[in-house]
Amino acid sequence: MTKIFILSSLSLVFVGLYGVLTRKNIVKILIALNIIETGINMLLVAFGYVEGGITPILQSDLSIANLDKMVDPVPQALVLTSIVIGLGTTAFALSLAMRYKDTHNSISIRATDEEGVNV
């Protein structure tokens, strides 16, 4: 199960990289950057995953007895931080894109025929 998570998250990273390397539309580039981030966040969660695990809260004698089965809570805390940072970056980058549209009258990094560039 973890392997599937790891493989799919790494493939998301590569999909994102492909987007950054090939797209000319700056909104698409930003989306590609977001996909990279999502991939890494997913990887982080996957590493903390324990199959058939229980919630990491000490609530009864049973949970103390099964400490090994607890899901690692740290990656989830980290991933929250990471998501918030990603949100801030994306929001700011999109506002830059709007500004870019105003100053350049296009959202392409170069004059191309790519679809959706001329808005």
Added chain:
Amino acid sequence: MTQHLPILSIISLFIGAFIVALIKEKNEMLRNTIVLIATFLSFVFTIMMYRPIILEGNILTYWMGNWEPIKDWAIGIGLEVDQLSLFFGLFISLSIVLSALYSFRYIERETGKDKYYVLFLMMSASVMGFIFTGDLFNMYVMIEIMTFASVALTAFRNDRPEAVEAGFKYIAIGSIGSSLILLATVIIYAQFHTLNLAQLAGELYNNYTAITIFALALMIVGYAVKVFAVPTHFVAPDAYMVAPSSISMLFSGIVNKAAVYGILRIIYVVYQSMNLSSMQFLLVFWGTVTMFIGVTMALAQHDFKRLLAFHSISQIGYVLTGIGLTTALGITGGLYHALNHTLFKGLLFLCAGAVFYATGTTDLDKLGGLAKRMPQTTLIFLIGAFSISGIPPFNGFVSKWIIYQASYEAGYAPVTIIALIVSVMTLASFIKVAQSAFFGQLPKEFKNVEEVPLSMRIPMWIMAILCIVGGIVPSTVTKYLITPAANAVMNSAKYVEVMMGKEFASKFYSNLGSAPVIDYKLAGYWQPIAWLILFGILLLAFTLVAVLGGFNPKKFSYADEEDAKYDVFFSGESAEFSHVGGSDLFWGLKYQFRHYFDFMHKIHSGLVNDYALSVVLTAAVILLYVFTFVR
């Protein structure tokens, strides 16, 4: 009190940022006072750490929320300040204060000043946090805040198209770099289930598996993107050029230095991998390429700030080479150069800012003859230019000399030669700047420019004086600042021992806490005072000639005529009227190496795709290299 100093020096800047955000545009005086107090407090707190850490040789640790390690397992987030962190912290907090002081008048004509100061303080705070933290994930968070604030400040003059464009490029490339760092952090966490640097240092000691090597390579590339080492440097000139000068100064002075610190911390302390000759070669090679390509690109520039940006890249190459040599002398040279680079490059960016403030442009083709109107700025610029070119008795000479000596002793003689050539080329390109901006003919539209206000000159003078001090008393600076830091770099066991306790460290290290004794002689530096007097006389003569109009080239209007300057032999009428412009001082060199320059211009294409590709390619090459050679 002492143990709270690290967190206080970080938090005072963050609190300042929040208060400034609350004040908004309402009261300018109050806002400036708060900015000054916040930055100054941070500086004072950092200075207060000097005695316990550098003089007495202690290491300060601070567990946030008092979550101390239990059974050799770090739970909370820790701050740890050793001599290396404090060395970086000292000059970083100083340049933050100076930049804040400079900003007050420099950006007075801009709109959205409150946002400028919020971002300024956030960036400063995150760099301080990055330097003082002892937690891998915290390092990522801080460097992400730093990148984010830097991007916003790059695009601060967002009415200019190139500023928005540079901001976009910076955010795209910076995000890829941060993603690599995050990926490496995640992988390391999955392997060791801890994020504490000291605990990781223990676990990673001589522990090279495929996973740790993979993470190491990603970390190095991630921080190299933040350092702007050469194949990943493309975004730097674009960003430095359009950012306000007070921010460009911080980019090269603190943002770059933070990333250098990151590399030092990761490879020397966390991985302890610098005893491998493959890693040494990697850094030395990378540094040498960086310094060479940076300076050759600088020769071809005709914008003051863009030229400085390429020099910034080139000087970082010296730092990387120095720390890559791993000898005591090499690390000392690298760290000394990091300090000096912050001083003289900050100085030069502030000079560029002063020129922009006075004339409204930084294009070298339009400028000229400013020495008559702005004598102090000219003098300061000359001090900065001579420092960066490594001319005695300024600080650049000392650190460069140490690096030459160290690289020669370590058996990298070709590196020494390249470093010397780069130094000469640096001087050449600054002669060009001096000739075209400060000497020569004063264009008509700048007849009425005035010297910049006092509050802008004070930070410049402070840095200029520090540049001279660093060159005159190198042995004192080394003894009280650099050697302790170099010691901390070479002795990672102590870092682990203080943070996690002796029992934890003794599991991994056989010899604890025995700092290697560094002794070396600074050869080739006999009489700083004599050099200073010589320089003073030369400068006086130079200024005299300039003031009397000796450097004024004849202006002629035959620029459109066919150019004879590229002919091997030329004479007669056509040569008489061949126009060699201010920014065209090295046309011969540029012509001879035209294939190289054509290639370089082509790869600096300005497209995000290409820039991202260079980062990805670097990552691929480093991964291959590290997997092949690191064992």
